[in-house]
């Protein structure tokens with residue numbers, strides 16, 4: 011039996027065509043997707059499409075949109091074999107990370123894709139991205155269950171784990187990278203899957219974390235940083251958790267002021283997670299003197315989490331968990347997002 015896939019259009023470049031009269035880019039009506047991508051008719055896959063009422067540039071994405079997207083998938087979960095989410099590439103890695111943590115017990119693929127050039131432009135990368143993302147979402151195992159059972163991003167011939175990749179280029183078709191985890195699949199003449207890498211939930215029941223905690227902050231360190239300016243972030247009555255992007259393997263300038271800020275915040279119940287600004291590799295707190303202070307004050311290691319995964323994981327974990335329990339969950343590998 012052929013697979014049934016639901017395409018959800020949220021907005022972004024992929025869904026745009028040039029208005030013949032004005033030359034302006036406007037959104038495609040995805041109900042007429044076959045007019046724009048007739049090649050889809052040749053796939054032996056049943057396709058339905060739904061769209062956000064008002065498709066958005068992905069810079070506008072917020073936690074309400076993630077909730078809306080999760081609800082759309084939840085409402086259609088039993089009627090489809092898989093989901094392809096069309097999304098602007100700018101914040102796609104945040105959305106794919108957020109969805110990966112919001113869905114627990116996922117048994118079907120949620121594949122996000124987009125493009126650097128609109129689908130209505132001759133040199134578009136959108137057609138290949140769309141067609142192959144659909145093919146991947148439709149793939150089944152011998153027992154008839156979906157091959158991919160996690161949230162992933164398909165872009166420029168590669169399939170990445172959704173909570174392991176980041177947007178890397180504002181102009182190349184090869185726009186995403188996943189330096190700490192290999193691609194789940196590569197598309198050439200054939201699509202080659204690395205099935206050993208697939209994430210498989212141990213749970214049988216699907217449950218969705220609809221509420222995300224927005225009292226989360228992100229601080230990127232830089233040489234010469236004036237910690238005084240950032241004091242207001244470390245206020246437990248306003249902020250439940252802070253992700254700090256540090257240098258190298260998790261290092262920071264030695265500053266008594268910063269140490270006291272962190273100590274007070276953590277003893278008031280705040281969670282502070284240390285991730286690296288480097289594109290690859292992981293945090294090793296205590297390897298250098300410049301990171302041992304973090305261990306003393308109770309900052310926890312984010313290992314090799316991407317910024318997108320760290321922020322969205324915190325948003326999910328800090329809703330309903332706090333203190334030591336939250337810290338423990340933040341350091342556990344919940345959806346294949348970290349290597350510790």
Ligand code: ASP
Nearest residue numbers: 022023067068098099100
């Ligand atoms: N600004 C666009 C967006 O992220 C770019 C794209 O679609 O790739 O929505």
